[in-house]
Amino acid sequence: MLLDKLITSFDKGLRTIFAVGIGARPRPDAHLEDAALDKASKHHAAALMRINHVGEVCAQALYSGQALTSRNLQIVKALEHAADEETDHLAWCEARIKELGGRKSLLNPVWYAGSFTLGAMAGALGDKWNLGFLAETENQVSIHLQNHLSQLNETDLKTRTILLQMQQDETAHAQEAIQLGASELPALVKAGMRFASKIMTRTAYYV
Numbered sequence: 001m002l003l004d005k006l007i008t009s010f011d012k013g014l015r016t017i018f019a020v021g022i023g024a025r026p027r028p029d030a031h032l033e034d035a036a037l038d039k040a041s042k043h044h045a046a047a048l049m050r051i052n053h054v055g056e057v058c059a060q061a062l063y064s065g066q067a068l069t070s071r072n073l074q075i076v077k078a079l080e081h082a083a084d085e086e087t088d089h090l091a092w093c094e095a096r097i098k099e100l101g102g103r104k105s106l107l108n109p110v111w112y113a114g115s116f117t118l119g120a121m122a123g124a125l126g127d128k129w130n131l132g133f134l135a136e137t138e139n140q141v142s143i144h145l146q147n148h149l150s151q152l153n154e155t156d157l158k159t160r161t162i163l164l165q166m167q168q169d170e171t172a173h174a175q176e177a178i179q180l181g182a183s184e185l186p187a188l189v190k191a192g193m194r195f196a197s198k199i200m201t202r203t204a205y206y207v
Helices: 002-018 039-069 073-099 108-124 127-151 157-179 187-204
Strands: none
Touching: 002 039, 002 108, 039 073, 039 108, 039 127, 039 157, 039 187, 073 127, 073 157, 108 127, 127 157, 127 187
16 A cells, blocks of 8 residues: 555656646636737746746645655545645646746756655654644645735736636645644744745746
């Protein structure tokens, strides 16, 4: 059983990092026409979407690591549901990056490996802390997305629509984790997560 989980996790990691993302849901911006953005706005939007794509790579790794070490089937199913929606996010971000003339982060394998390790550790701590880690991660991502929305060119409705749908999904994931019995993480742990996120976002903007 553990071997099967490890093989599945490894396969998922390879697909997340190297395969072209394919979402189950249609893109929320599919009905919108692309705005005629200036070069600076396109460059900045592409860099922001690269950060968001890295965030989705990390989310896949976190959920995979958490599901690997969790012994609660209900929590595993919740993680798998969240991961399915994050797969949509991964595909949307990748496609939008290409449209904006950008590229994905060169450090995606590093981001994935680090996040998978953190997720496995969280899962091993027990159900309440596992769910607490999930809820706090989603809350911080939602705040992070709001910051990106404030930075986008006002006419870039396609990118904005994608981020709004992502934010809605992240909030729902956090609420689900809380309903399943998540424990609030200590302030020091939350601060550490914010610090790590800041390093990731600043690096991914350029690399």
